[in-house]
Amino acid sequence: MEKSQNNQSRRSFLKVTSLTGGGMMIGFSWLANLVPNEALASAETVKEWIQLNGFIQITPDNKVKIFCPNPEFGTNVMTSLPMMVNEELQADWTKVVVEMGDYDTPRFKTQFTGGSRGMAMAWTPLRTAGATARMMLLQAAANEWNVPVSELTVSNGLVAHNGSNRSLNFGALATAASKLPKPEKVVLKKTTEFTLIGTPQKNKVGKDIVEGHSLFTMDYKHEGMLIAMVIHPPAFGMKLKSFDATEAKKMPGIKDVFDIQVYKDDYVRAGFDTRAFNKLIAVVGNSTWEVMNARKKVIAQWEPIETTKEMVASWGGKKEETTPAGLESTEEHMKQMHAMQQKPAKVLRKDGDPEVAFAKAKKVIERTYSAPFLSHNPMEPISCFAHITDEKAFFVAPIQIPEMMKQNIMANLDIPGDKIEMKLARMGGGFGRRAYGHYIVEAGHISKKAKAPVKLIYTREDDMTNGIYRPTYMVTYKAALDEKNNVTAIHIKGGGIPEGAVHENRFPAGAFDNYLAEGWEIPSNITIGAFRAPGSNFIASAEQTFLDELAEAIGKDPLDYRIELLKKAKANPVGKNNEYDADRYIAVLELVKEKSNWSASNNKNAHRGVAAYFCHSSYAAHVIDVTMKNGQPVVEKVVSAMDCGFVVNPEGAKNMVEGAVVDGIGNALYGGMRIEKGVPIQKNLNQYRIIRHKEAPKKIDVHFVQNTIDPTGLGEPPFPPIFGALANALYKATGKRLYNQPYLNELTKS
Amino acid sequence: MSKMNLKVNGKQYEVDVDPSTPVLWVLRDHLNLIGTKFGCGVGSCGACTIHLNGRALKSCQLPVSAVGTQEITTIEGIVTQLEEIHPVQKAWLELDVAQCGYCQTGQIMAAVSLLKTKPIPTDDEIDSAMSGNICRCGTYLRIKAAIHQAAKSSK
Numbered sequence: 001m002e003k004s005q006n007n008q009s010r011r012s013f014l015k016v017t018s019l020t021g022g023g024m025m026i027g028f029s030w031l032a033n034l035v036p037n038e039a040l041a042s043a044e045t046v047k048e049w050i051q052l053n054g055f056i057q058i059t060p061d062n063k064v065k066i067f068c069p070n071p072e073f074g075t076n077v078m079t080s081l082p083m084m085v086n087e088e089l090q091a092d093w094t095k096v097v098v099e100m101g102d103y104d105t106p107r108f109k110t111q112f113t114g115g116s117r118g119m120a121m122a123w124t125p126l127r128t129a130g131a132t133a134r135m136m137l138l139q140a141a142a143n144e145w146n147v148p149v150s151e152l153t154v155s156n157g158l159v160a161h162n163g164s165n166r167s168l169n170f171g172a173l174a175t176a177a178s179k180l181p182k183p184e185k186v187v188l189k190k191t192t193e194f195t196l197i198g199t200p201q202k203n204k205v206g207k208d209i210v211e212g213h214s215l216f217t218m219d220y221k222h223e224g225m226l227i228a229m230v231i232h233p234p235a236f237g238m239k240l241k242s243f244d245a246t247e248a249k250k251m252p253g254i255k256d257v258f259d260i261q262v263y264k265d266d267y268v269r270a271g272f273d274t275r276a277f278n279k280l281i282a283v284v285g286n287s288t289w290e291v292m293n294a295r296k297k298v299i300a301q302w303e304p305i306e307t308t309k310e311m312v313a314s315w316g317g318k319k320e321e322t323t324p325a326g327l328e329s330t331e332e333h334m335k336q337m338h339a340m341q342q343k344p345a346k347v348l349r350k351d352g353d354p355e356v357a358f359a360k361a362k363k364v365i366e367r368t369y370s371a372p373f374l375s376h377n378p379m380e381p382i383s384c385f386a387h388i389t390d391e392k393a394f395f396v397a398p399i400q401i402p403e404m405m406k407q408n409i410m411a412n413l414d415i416p417g418d419k420i421e422m423k424l425a426r427m428g429g430g431f432g433r434r435a436y437g438h439y440i441v442e443a444g445h446i447s448k449k450a451k452a453p454v455k456l457i458y459t460r461e462d463d464m465t466n467g468i469y470r471p472t473y474m475v476t477y478k479a480a481l482d483e484k485n486n487v488t489a490i491h492i493k494g495g496g497i498p499e500g501a502v503h504e505n506r507f508p509a510g511a512f513d514n515y516l517a518e519g520w521e522i523p524s525n526i527t528i529g530a531f532r533a534p535g536s537n538f539i540a541s542a543e544q545t546f547l548d549e550l551a552e553a554i555g556k557d558p559l560d561y562r563i564e565l566l567k568k569a570k571a572n573p574v575g576k577n578n579e580y581d582a583d584r585y586i587a588v589l590e591l592v593k594e595k596s597n598w599s600a601s602n603n604k605n606a607h608r609g610v611a612a613y614f615c616h617s618s619y620a621a622h623v624i625d626v627t628m629k630n631g632q633p634v635v636e637k638v639v640s641a642m643d644c645g646f647v648v649n650p651e652g653a654k655n656m657v658e659g660a661v662v663d664g665i666g667n668a669l670y671g672g673m674r675i676e677k678g679v680p681i682q683k684n685l686n687q688y689r690i691i692r693h694k695e696a697p698k699k700i701d702v703h704f705v706q707n708t709i710d711p712t713g714l715g716e717p718p719f720p721p722i723f724g725a726l727a728n729a730l731y732k733a734t735g736k737r738l739y740n741q742p743y744l745n746e747l748t749k750s
Numbered sequence: 751m752s753k754m755n756l757k758v759n760g761k762q763y764e765v766d767v768d769p770s771t772p773v774l775w776v777l778r779d780h781l782n783l784i785g786t787k788f789g790c791g792v793g794s795c796g797a798c799t800i801h802l803n804g805r806a807l808k809s810c811q812l813p814v815s816a817v818g819t820q821e822i823t824t825i826e827g828i829v830t831q832l833e834e835i836h837p838v839q840k841a842w843l844e845l846d847v848a849q850c851g852y853c854q855t856g857q858i859m860a861a862v863s864l865l866k867t868k869p870i871p872t873d874d875e876i877d878s879a880m881s882g883n884i885c886r887c888g889t890y891l892r893i894k895a896a897i898h899q900a901a902k903s904s905k
Contacts, residue, residue: 663886
């Protein structure tokens with residue numbers, strides 16, 4: 001085993017004070033090797049980094065390092081967030097080194113990737129961090145030359161005094177700057193003064209990625225490290241009864257086989273502590289292949305679970321959650337959801353008098369939509385490194401919300417918070433999956449019991465059959481039409497297993513005088529989790545295909561009809577709490593209309609569909625062109641219009657939207673996890689279909705609404721409206737309306 | 751366990767492993783060549799793509815005992831001594847292909863192999879050669895553009 005070059009010397013925080021409004025800690029420095037793995041270690045020998053604040057380190061020989069506080073799973077925060085810092089710091093961006101910060105939420109204040117909130121949360125604190133450090137460097141130069149700061153200029157990491165023709169680089173000033181008091185007042189640049197933010201910048205970690213350096217948890221190595229794998233029940237609704245590991249323990253390279261209980265019986269779970277199977281068998285050995293083979297020799301007995309009720313922490317309070325006994329099936333789920341649609345449900349919002357409007361209606365259009373469980377399937381299977389000793393608990397963890405994991409680790413592994421260290425490894429994809437860090441606790445238990453550093457590895461099958469799926473949903477949209485074909489009321493009723501997706505305050509709420517939204521839920525023992533734009537990813541598909549069908553029924557252009565409704569909602573908003581800004585919504589529709597040349601080409605022969613949606617603070621609209629070839633859909637072109645406020649890195653932003661388009665098409669056409677008698681049917685990527693090269697659109701054009709509104713996220717917002725735009729285009733191509741995902745099944749059904 | 755000699759990236763290695771061990775795990779666990787990634791273990795995602803005698807192949811499906819004297823090349827070995835970076839990697843960087851990045855070494859290995867047999871591939875040829883390599887982030891269009899760019903640059 002290669003010796004790890006990871007030097008885990010304790011970091012020494014000397015003096016830590018909070019900077020007003022800066023969202024950072026200042027005034028400490030350390031000698032440390034913070035590199036997360038051996039590849040980076042070889043490039044960086046231990047040297048003195050001078051700490052200007054929690055985000056910025058500079059060496060006397062003028063190397064500048066900016067830390068990314070937020071975990072990275074591919075949204076390119078390791079480039080866009082340091083860009084924010086450097087806009088104000090004004091070091092030479094081409095030479096700036098970026099590094100993922102370790103788990104240290106007190107230092108970074110927010111250290112969270114999820115909900116498309118990264119950009120918005122970082123926007124002010126990170127620019128402030130850059131500005132503060134720049135001011136200290138300028139002050140150090142002013143002191144050195146005995147001139148006022150106002151006579152100095154700074155550019156590309158060089159501070160200059162033009163009057164005397166003197167200049168010094170940041171490295172030469174860093175030591176003196178680090179000893180200065182923090183500035184009292186920080187003035188940030190106006191957006192019109194930006195020179196870096198708003199310009200397209202390449203991924204700062206790109207070279208490490210294409211050269212295959214060790215960036216991911218899967219790649220992590222440590223001296224004496226063992227490999228661990230777990231065995232979970234073969235079906236939801238089952239639990240471990242007993243096991244016989246006699247043969248497994250005899251297998252070559254195997255150190256131990258034992259069971260673990262992940263969460264304590266009395267542990268009050270919080271929102272992201274989802275765990276499908278709480279008792280697992282762990283197999284620990286020298287190498288991955290040996291552990292994989294030994295695992296097959298474990299003879300396990302499983303037994304049915306009983307129905308349990310437990311209190312879980314939920315948004316500041318507690319709620320009761322039921323886990324029913326039984327072996328569930330997709331077929332049964334569909335029947336249950338249809339049955340719920342016939343029963344009274346919880347009223348989520350009511351405007352006007354929808355009952356009367358429907359009673360008086362000349363015509364009612366009613367359509368029901370459904371979607372299956374989805375498996376996240378990030379490319380890097382679930383993994384975690386843990387090394388628990390008496391001294392400390394060290395993790396290399398691919399996790400979106402480290403601070404929440406800390407609470408879980410403390411409670412379930414009995415480790416005091418100040419002994420927990422976590423490196424936030426680059427995550428090989430997430431899509432919501434890595435908000436659920438049960439595997440970190442599992443790795444901790446295994447390291448504790450094995451008394452060794454261990455890397456827990458899930459196979460693809462382990463992950464795909466482990467739950468935390470996107471819920472399965474159903475919703476019915478109903479419109480009342482009067483004799484003049486005016487839509488007089490809208491009724492939305494839907495739910496899911498185990499949670500629904502009706503967002504009662506989103507469009508088209510606000511655009512109709514009579515409006516009713518209702519929801520229900522069916523408890524399940526199949527665990528679910530956030531999946532790229534939770535809830536929105538389904539409800540947008542139903543809403544946007546229904547609006548399309550409605551527009552057709554009343555003889556209106558589908559794109560113009562959406563704009564008409566939004567204008568109405570803006571001029572005379574119905575009800576309260578409408579979540580969207582109608583103007584920004586209209587703007588993305590207008591932009592996509594223009595860029596797709598919608599008006600000119602919207603004839604019978606063009607197989608194009610439109611959809612728009614607002615979620616996670618950003619607005620998205622797409623126009624999709626499809627053709628059918630040998631009975632299979634071919635996506636010819638996608639035109640996307642986005643409003644995510646000020647675009648920090650147009651290069652990365654464009655890539656994010658393209659990815660969401662491809663992911664949306666793939667999940668809409670192919671995505672779906674079937675369950676039979678509690679058993680997840682698709683177990684690997686040869687059974688669970690993911691979109692591939694030849695199925696991707698031939699062209700994607702991405703356009704952004706130009707504005708200076710504070711930036712919002714892009715990880716999720718472009719995703720939900722893809723489903724509807726695709727279904728609407730496929731209708732044009734085939735004459736078939738699609739109601740049930742995955743659409744390819746319905747499309748090819750005769 | 752049995753001792754075997756392997757030629758990887760031009761170097762000779764001796765490994766002492768179970769002969770059924772897939773090359774993927776020999777590379778990752780025993781030779782510390784971690785640029786070859788584990789994605790599915792059933793040859794369906796392409797994250798583990800290597801070259802065997804210059805041809806792209808999924809290393810999770812290749813038992814080490816079947817290698818014999820054939821030469822293995824991994825992402826760590828595609829750069830010749832004359833280059834700082836392979837032209838395909840360079841195109842990847844210029845077009846800012848990666849999102850999470852986990853699949854990209856496998857994608858690059860598949861692309862390098864494709865360009866050896868088809869120096870100027872068409873879109874259809876790229877689709878067909880690359881369809882064994884999944885990118886869950888959906889960077890397919892950039893991958894295709896990067897392959898075209900690398901083809902053009904090495905003309």
